[in-house]
Amino acid sequence: MDSTLSLEVMIQKLDVLMSQETVSVAAVNKLLESYDASRGDWQRYGQTFDAVRYTRTRVWGNKNYNLLVLAWDQGQGSAIHDHENSVCFMKILDGALTETRFSWAKSTGNEDDQEIRVVGSRTLQRNGVAFITDQIGLHAMNNKSNSDKCVSLHLYSPPFEECGVFGADGQALPRSKLTFCKDHAVKSLVPSSTEIAESVKRGCVFDQAEFEALAAAQAVPPQ
């Protein structure tokens, strides 16, 4: 872990990696792993706890990706959701977050399969990094602690404005808009809704062999 790598420099490096025609998921994963959350320079984005639900703060955003900090109070969690054909990386900055993974039609390849099944779960501790795509599955994230808050960093490429949300029975619920309680992105760099819709259709182009190797390495233990 590189204690000299600041959040600012990591973002500069992410800008370069995420602007490639084919994104190296291994390189993004390695860069996120190398950032040491104990340096605490993310804290100016991570103090937005809300008693009702977890909050999102956008740290940085451009046409290639969004970088968000999510603040989870004790016991808060997300619904089961997809990622709009984007790739989603997560890194725990403080506390711990439990990921419960689900299979669905896009991960089983069976479009008739409407049932959502639990694949497994794991708890990511501080500095832990994981990634997910719709091809890998759906997930729900929870801060299961009743004593500790959690802060996590999320990278979505390409950026998206809303995602699919599902009940435990597999039923699609009203889609969720990704709202930000604070937004630090430079407005001139943030794409329009039309541009976002176009890039969501294209999805993220990443190296397939790397993708498969990393997905296997980060497989969630069966529940």
Ligand SMILES: [Fe+2]
């Ligand atoms: Fe997610």
